[in-house]
Amino acid sequence: MIVPSFPTRLADRIILLLCGALLVLTLVVGAVNLPDAGAEEKAVSEDTQAVATNTVTIREFMYKPPVIRVKAGSKVTWINDDTAGHTASSRMGADVETNTIPKGERKTITLDKPGTYDYICDFHPYMEGRVIVE
Ligand SMILES: [Cu+2]
Structure with a gap:
């Protein structure tokens, strides 16, 4: 059952990739927002x-x-x-x-x-x- 398992692994990779992208995005947005954090x-x-x-x-x-x-x-x-x-x-x-x-x-x-x-x-x-x- 190599073929049926392939999409599953691909889906796992996509999820992993999305999680990684989200993490990077969170870090970037967080870093960009830092100087404004204490604006008041x-x-x-x-x-x-x-x-x-x-x-x-x-x-x-x-x-x-x-x-x-x-x-x-x-x-x-x-x-x-x-x-x-x-x-x-x-x-x-x-x-x-x-x-x-x-x-x-x-x-x-x-x-x-x-x-x-x-x-x-x-x-x-x-x-x-x-x-x-x-
Ligand atoms: Cu000083």
Whole structure:
């Protein structure tokens, strides 16, 4: 009975293939949706108040204040007053990039180009900040 058993095995293979495809699809969709998962809990939103200051303190895995406003050509300092190393790294381009700031240390960079720079910590991407250079 080789012939009758063939469709059964083929059906098994198709089911297995479909399960595999579904698994892959689930993983892909899950990965794509991940960044949106905490959308409502974002530290920085469009209506987060921008504070006019040249200093950001990193404490409890947060940038304080999360949104700052500076004039073009300003020096901006990130002070790491936390228990771990952090960075302030812009998501697009290298305009804001402190590299690693070890705990207890600080890093100052000069921001010349006007624009809005969203940045995160390379180690803890859920940490979010924004610099508005005017
Ligand atoms: Cu960090």
